[in-house]
Amino acid sequence: MKTALVLNGPNLNLLGTREPAVYGSQTLADVQALCQQACATHGFALDFRQSNHEGVLVDWLHEAGRLNAAGELAGVVLNAGAYTHTSVALHDAIKGTGIALIELHISNVHAREAFRHHSYISPAARAVMAGFGVQGYALAISGLAGLAGL
Numbered sequence: 001m002k003t004a005l006v007l008n009g010p011n012l013n014l015l016g017t018r019e020p021a022v023y024g025s026q027t028l029a030d031v032q033a034l035c036q037q038a039c040a041t042h043g044f045a046l047d048f049r050q051s052n053h054e055g056v057l058v059d060w061l062h063e064a065g066r067l068n069a070a071g072e073l074a075g076v077v078l079n080a081g082a083y084t085h086t087s088v089a090l091h092d093a094i095k096g097t098g099i100a101l102i103e104l105h106i107s108n109v110h111a112r113e114a115f116r117h118h119s120y121i122s123p124a125a126r127a128v129m130a131g132f133g134v135q136g137y138a139l140a141i142s143g144l145a146g147l148a149g150l
């Protein structure tokens with residue numbers, strides 16, 4: 001069984017109480033349960049993580065690269081939070097590993113402040129999703145299954 005790795009960046013541990021008008025009222029634990037259900041549907045094992053630290057996310061992407069090389073990775077769903085808009089290191093980590101990665105945002109970043117319109121992740125990602133709310137995580141896992149069939 002291949003693993004879908006769902007990585008969450010800074011402040012996503014605050015889901016549920018953080019700007020609910022933007023991000024909704026579901027917690028990160030709720031999102032994990034949603035992902036678990038989607039993974040069960042597609043026959044993936046779920047590895048779900050969150051960190052507020054850029055280097056930890058880089059290390060996890062490297063780990064995904066090793067899993068991918070072993071033929072054990074279904075793909076990665078990454079909500080890099082604010083690092084989306086700042087991190088060359090995450091861009092390089094994705095490119096360096098050759099993993100299939102979906103960039104995900106709960107909110108429609110393009111309908112928000114101008115500083116959220118640029119992403120360092122997008123040029124390195126296989127696909128980009130924004131604005132579906134937390135339901136986007138389940139859609140992204142379905143997307144990984146779709147990409148695997150390409």
Ligand code: DQA
Nearest residue numbers: 079081082105106107109116
């Ligand atoms: C976010 C959008 C980012 O701009 C923001 O910094 C986040 C969350 C989203 O899921 O909509 O932390 O990635």
